[in-house]
Amino acid sequence: MPVQPLLLLSHALFSLGVYGILTRRNAVGLLLAVELILNAAALNFVLFGRVFAHVQAQAFALFIIALAACEAVVGLAIILALSRHAKTVLADQADLLRG
Amino acid sequence: MTHPAGLASTALVAPQLLLIPGLPLAAFTILIFAGRRLGRMSAWVAVAALAGAAGVSWGLSPTIWAGQQLAFSWPWLTAIDPRWALGFAVDGLSWVMLAVVTSIGTLIATYSIGYMRADPRFSRFFAYLSLFCASMLTLVLADNFVLLYAGWELVGLCSYLLISFWFEKPSAAEAGRKAFITTRIGDTGLLLAILLLSLVPGGLQFSRLSGLHHILPGADRTLISLLIFLGAAGKSAQVPLHVWLPDAMEGPAPVSALIHAATMVAAGIYLVARTLPLFTPQSLHVVLTVGLLTHLLAGTIALTQTDVKRVLAYSTISQLGLMTSALGLGSLRGASALAMFHLVTHACFKALLFLAAGSVIHATHEQDLSRLGGLRRAMPWTAALFLLASLAMSGVFPLSGFWSKDAILLEAWHVHEALFWLLLGGAAITAAYIFRLYLRCFEGPAAAHDASHAHESPFIMVAPMAVLGVAAAVIGWLAGSPGTHHPLLHVLGVTERHEGLDIPVLVLSTLAACSGIGLAWVAGFHRRNVLPAPLRPLGHRLYALAANKYYVDEFYARWIVQPFLAAAERLAVFDQRVIDATVDGVGRLGTTIGELKERFDRLVVDRLVNAAAETARGLGMFLRRLQTGIVHQYLLVVVVAVVVLSLALRR
Numbered sequence: 001m002p003v004q005p006l007l008l009l010s011h012a013l014f015s016l017g018v019y020g021i022l023t024r025r026n027a028v029g030l031l032l033a034v035e036l037i038l039n040a041a042a043l044n045f046v047l048f049g050r051v052f053a054h055v056q057a058q059a060f061a062l063f064i065i066a067l068a069a070c071e072a073v074v075g076l077a078i079i080l081a082l083s084r085h086a087k088t089v090l091a092d093q094a095d096l097l098r099g
Numbered sequence: 100m101t102h103p104a105g106l107a108s109t110a111l112v113a114p115q116l117l118l119i120p121g122l123p124l125a126a127f128t129i130l131i132f133a134g135r136r137l138g139r140m141s142a143w144v145a146v147a148a149l150a151g152a153a154g155v156s157w158g159l160s161p162t163i164w165a166g167q168q169l170a171f172s173w174p175w176l177t178a179i180d181p182r183w184a185l186g187f188a189v190d191g192l193s194w195v196m197l198a199v200v201t202s203i204g205t206l207i208a209t210y211s212i213g214y215m216r217a218d219p220r221f222s223r224f225f226a227y228l229s230l231f232c233a234s235m236l237t238l239v240l241a242d243n244f245v246l247l248y249a250g251w252e253l254v255g256l257c258s259y260l261l262i263s264f265w266f267e268k269p270s271a272a273e274a275g276r277k278a279f280i281t282t283r284i285g286d287t288g289l290l291l292a293i294l295l296l297s298l299v300p301g302g303l304q305f306s307r308l309s310g311l312h313h314i315l316p317g318a319d320r321t322l323i324s325l326l327i328f329l330g331a332a333g334k335s336a337q338v339p340l341h342v343w344l345p346d347a348m349e350g351p352a353p354v355s356a357l358i359h360a361a362t363m364v365a366a367g368i369y370l371v372a373r374t375l376p377l378f379t380p381q382s383l384h385v386v387l388t389v390g391l392l393t394h395l396l397a398g399t400i401a402l403t404q405t406d407v408k409r410v411l412a413y414s415t416i417s418q419l420g421l422m423t424s425a426l427g428l429g430s431l432r433g434a435s436a437l438a439m440f441h442l443v444t445h446a447c448f449k450a451l452l453f454l455a456a457g458s459v460i461h462a463t464h465e466q467d468l469s470r471l472g473g474l475r476r477a478m479p480w481t482a483a484l485f486l487l488a489s490l491a492m493s494g495v496f497p498l499s500g501f502w503s504k505d506a507i508l509l510e511a512w513h514v515h516e517a518l519f520w521l522l523l524g525g526a527a528i529t530a531a532y533i534f535r536l537y538l539r540c541f542e543g544p545a546a547a548h549d550a551s552h553a554h555e556s557p558f559i560m561v562a563p564m565a566v567l568g569v570a571a572a573v574i575g576w577l578a579g580s581p582g583t584h585h586p587l588l589h590v591l592g593v594t595e596r597h598e599g600l601d602i603p604v605l606v607l608s609t610l611a612a613c614s615g616i617g618l619a620w621v622a623g624f625h626r627r628n629v630l631p632a633p634l635r636p637l638g639h640r641l642y643a644l645a646a647n648k649y650y651v652d653e654f655y656a657r658w659i660v661q662p663f664l665a666a667a668e669r670l671a672v673f674d675q676r677v678i679d680a681t682v683d684g685v686g687r688l689g690t691t692i693g694e695l696k697e698r699f700d701r702l703v704v705d706r707l708v709n710a711a712a713e714t715a716r717g718l719g720m721f722l723r724r725l726q727t728g729i730v731h732q733y734l735l736v737v738v739v740a741v742v743v744l745s746l747a748l749r750r
Contacts, residue, residue, distance in 0.1 A: 022734060098729075
């Protein structure tokens with residue numbers, strides 16, 4: 001079981017996600033980056049579940065997939081509302097919560 | 100049946116005693132609340148209540164005449180002492196008063212229906228009259244000092260209300276106040292006496308008074324009895340507290356007749372008669388002196404007054420003085436019975452005199468002697484009854500005044516001859532002033548303006564006067580003639596028989612009455628100066644002295660009222676200058692302190708509060724900069740924090 005390359009892969013996915021979050025201005029891009037991070041976590045669960053022979057880890061991976069789907073639905077709905085309301089999809093232009 | 104403490108154990112229990120003051124009290128309650136609606140009927144409510152009380156009182160007579168006593172008492176203030184009881188008791192003495200008050204009260208209330216006919220406060224008058232009778236009857240029925248004092252003060256209140264009944268007249272309001280304050284001086288004495296007696300076990304119960312000389316030393320009894328006598332002197336208008344009674348004539352004539360002639364002013368005599376066991380020889384001397392002084396001074400003043408009712412008022416004071424003298428003669432030979440005997444006869448003829456005078460005033464609206472005269476033709480009944488009462492008061496045989504006055508004269512002769520001659524002089528003065536009044540009112544030429552419209556009073560006024568006239572004529576002869584069986588003196592507890600008709604005394608007193616009447620005819624009616632020329636200046640001076648009522652009012656005004664007012668004024672100045680200034684100063688101090696506190700609040704407390712607020716606001720202004728609302732910055736913070744934490748928590 002090649003653990004190391006797979007760990008490297010998941011780290012790479014995670015780092016790409018974080019990078020995407022920090023750099024994308026488009027909210028849809030942010031959502032995509034979050035999906036990357038979630039999939040990195042799911043990959044880790046599956047990997048360590050195989051290593052330690054825990055079935056629960058695969059269940060968590062399924063949860064994450066479902067959660068990612070939900071998150072995408074809610075997030076896209078917010079973005080749709082935002083684009084209608086503020087005529088923009090750029091995250092840094094929506095600053096209604098500024099103190 | 101057990102008897103509460105203080106009642107004679109021989110007394111019969113008689114709950115109907117409650118009716119005697121209860122009926123007039125009920126009448127008062129009805130009239131004060133519903134009098135306006137009852138209108139004319141209200142008088143009959145009062146008359147019916149009084150007649151009922153009279154009926155109950157007279158219904159007691161067989162028991163009383165049989166020597167029995169009646170009592171009714173109820174527990175009172177048992178929390179203090181379970182044996183305490185308040186109650187009514189009737190013996191001969193109080194029965195006589197009951198009969199007088201209820202009978203004369205009924206007659207006078209009937210008379211008032213005519214006299215007060217046109218008064219706008221018609222029902223109010225009868226309400227007060229009923230309240231007076233209820234109070235007077237409570238006073239008479241009380242078997243102890245506490246209840247007596249309650250009645251005593253209530254009759255004073257009613258007297259005040261009725262004297263100033265026509266309070267629109269300033270003089271009437273003034274007279275009511277004067278009567279109230281003057282009698283209060285006496286009442287204070289009575290209250291002190293009651294308080295002193297309350298220190299003695301059983302001292303408040305009348306039935307135990309005669310036992311008190313075993314307990315109390317003589318000096319104490321002298322003090323207490325003199326204090327009681329002070330109360331009696333105030334109520335019965337004895338010198339020096341007599342000044343209120345002449346002014347009390349501002350009230351309606353029936354009030355003068357009932358309260359200020361027949362009943363309330365007699366309460367003092369009743370009180371002394373009731374408490375006579377307490378009086379020591381020393382205090383009886385005071386009583387005798389005051390009585391004689393009052394009898395003679397008031398008699399001489401009555402000779403000179405020109406107001407019909409004032410003459411009668413001074414005559415009342417003088418007759419009350421005679422009763423007081425009789426009381427002062429000493430209790431050995433039933434002097435209190437003699438005083439009460441004269442009280443009864445006096446109540447009859449003096450009430451009649453006042454009612455007749457009221458009838459004159461009613462007919463002519465005039466009470467100044469100099470503007471009256473010749474009324475006999477217009478008012479034959481009133482004139483005849485006035486003459487009858489005058490004869491009775493002068494002590495002409497065989498009318499009532501003769502019997503009671505002669506009994507006192509005879510008693511005085513036994514005590515001291517000088518007293519006899521003084522009282523005989525008083526009797527002559529009495530005859531003189533009352534006939535001066537009669538002659539100048541009813542005889543002679545008709546006065547210019549009143550003869551035309553003067554008329555006899557209506558039947559409802561004449562009828563009670565006629566009944567009183569019959570009583571004034573026969574009551575002495577029926578009730579107490581010496582030598583016959585004398586039921587009234589018997590009821591009053593005199594067991595010893597008098598010597599009978601004393602011929603020398605009879606002759607002398609008749610002579611005194613005749614000389615008084617002669618003097619009135621010559622000097623009072625024909626205005627002839629009978630004094631020999633050298634004595635005339637002295638006579639004029641004495642006349643002026645008496646006409647000015649011996650300057651007693653002026654003396655009081657100069658030495659009591661004015662210093663009092665001056666002191667009050669000075670105290671008012673003190674109030675303004677010192678008390679007010681102090682109060683103002685305290686107020687100003689409060690304002691100053693308040694201002695200082697306000698400044699402290701503004702400069703210190705407010706600033707502290709504001710500083711706290713400013714700090715919070717500044718902090719907030721600083722911290723709001725962190726809340727940019729830009730998601731990337733938040734996420735950066737999160738990432739950096741995670742990196743830092745994971746480095747820091749690394750094992």
